[in-house]
Amino acid sequence: MAHGEPILYSLYIYAPNKVAPVIFAVLYAVSASLFIWQAIHYGSLKLTWLQLVSACLFSLGYALREYGAYNYLYREDSSSPLILFVLSQVFIYVCPPLLELANYHVLGRLFYYVPHQAPIPAGRVLGIFGGLMAAVELLNALGVSLASNPSADSAQQSLGSNLTIAALSIQLAVILIFVCLAGLFHWRCVQAKMSSATIKTILLVLYASMLLIFLRCIYRLVEHVGPTNKDLTNIDALRKLSPLFRYEVYFYVFEATFMLINSALWNIWNPGRLLPQDYHIYLGRDGTELVGEKDVDNRPSCDEAYEGLSETSKISYSNISNCAKLATKLAVTDCARKADKINV
Template sequence: MQDFAPFSLYPYDPVKPLPIIFTIIVFGLGVYHGVQTFLRYKWPRFGFMMTWASAVWMAGFITRAYSVYHPTNIPLFICQYVLILAGPPIFAAAETFILGRLYAYLPYHAPILPGRVLSTFFILGIAVEVLASNGASRIANNTGTSEDNLTARYTGISLLKTALILQAALEVLFFSLVGHLQYRCTRPGSHFPHNVKVMCYLLYITSSMMFVRCVVRVVEGFELGSCGPTSGYCGPVQQYEWFLWVFEVANITIFVAALAVFTPGKYLDRDTKRFLDQRDGITERMGPGMENMDHRPFIATVLDPFNVCALIRRKKPFPEFWLEEWPVADGSRERGNVALTTKESQKEGLMKV
């Protein structure tokens, strides 16, 4: 640990060029994501999530770049801490969008309504974000030894630990859903096409990286709880800056880069009504979309995306529309599986009908 100014809010001498370097890197990745998602593959909602997350994270780095030259400025310190903490959960919400598209592409393997994967994780993520931001703000803004300051600080620590544990639990749930999808795809008689395989492996990697980040943040939260009322910082995660740059910043930057290289628009179509024929695992068909076949009220789909109520009544959670004959999708693109041209697809569809 390096020497630092006696009145610095940082427990180390911050490396001043790093916030600027990562601002440039994240800006470049954000622009690349924008070109790929908005212009090339037309995935605006995914592009919006990635752009939003990149903007929040860059704001954190820009604020930190200024804060490290003013280490006694409490508002700046709180702002950079909260913004850097807030970026990764938004990136995590973006990867749930990919899982939702996978379920729309393979509706017969979906345990949850595809269109509610993003909303479910996003709502839960917002709750986690509010807890984490509130906790971080209370911790950073109450450094005195008065009874009120100590109470607010310990409350903030409890909120932050709860938020980080919940975020780790969300990543475990997400990882489990991806594993469930792969398990269903690899059962005898099922198909695991290359484009789906690439997306599943990508989500395994990104989810694991996010989980590592959550674990380190949880350790930091428990370190804060073990500090004495006047010690401020204790434990290696808080006292050594490299934990932040390795497990938080570099780790999530690689996460963002992976989503840029293996952009989902390259492997999955933007139309949620396009699905893969369950029988041959090759032909893409145009169906009604699972959301249009689920006739429950909108609020019911939000509150019960898994349709547990139907399962309790021992009914099918979702209409099995894929068992019917649907027209072959036009303009099949090469996604790594045995893609058909438009004429071949139409001929295949006529033969099956």
């Protein structure tokens, strides 16, 4: 591992380790292979395809980093080291948001399984947060490609760093929203005495996964808060960069290892093994599995209460309207009688 001393013209700032990328490329490939086997065995591809894609991209990213470990010096006469370096950074950077979205996908599937305790309709989870993650991925791709490109000027590198900070900030906000939704769902299940082993296990794995992604985001955010402009020809400027840039060990702990543990968690506790394949199978209020229609009522209690109030309002309005009509009719009849008496 690099010991913090910058190397002139190094795209990584340091001389990258030549063994670690191979190890992580192989381990992520093993994780991807397990996801493929589990998808065939449990029929879980629809539920875990994001984890599979992330593992494949991670493996590709570290394979490219292995190439960069032997070709890490910036060269004006050859663009290959720079292009493959940027691609490696992008592939590794875009995976954590995909894993974050994968967690929302699993949470949404859990909402389908216990619809009457879901804080929001299960069908909206992936749609809402998928849009946010798409924005994050766009910011990530642009930010990393600019910030990691030493041939870009300082203004472009600063713009890339700011875009990356924006993407990380959105990720952190989405994680907090996730904790609120999952926590509320968990609390409702406990209150309803529906804490089955399946629900507990999946929620605990989701919490652990999000914690790993959260810590990784904090690491990346701190990395980009300080000086980020890289002048590969100025050794003094390189020495002023954050230690998170200059020491490779931080990258392999907070990025490579944490995200590998995240993938391993879903390999061990694959949601396709724990949850029914059929979305129509759900837990009834008594805790027994039922087979429902396509559109199971998965609205939160507040929505049901709102509809109840709406129906009550309709009934009340109807009663008031009928009473008003009756009162008007009686008043007209009374006036007619009085008029008859006067005429007599």
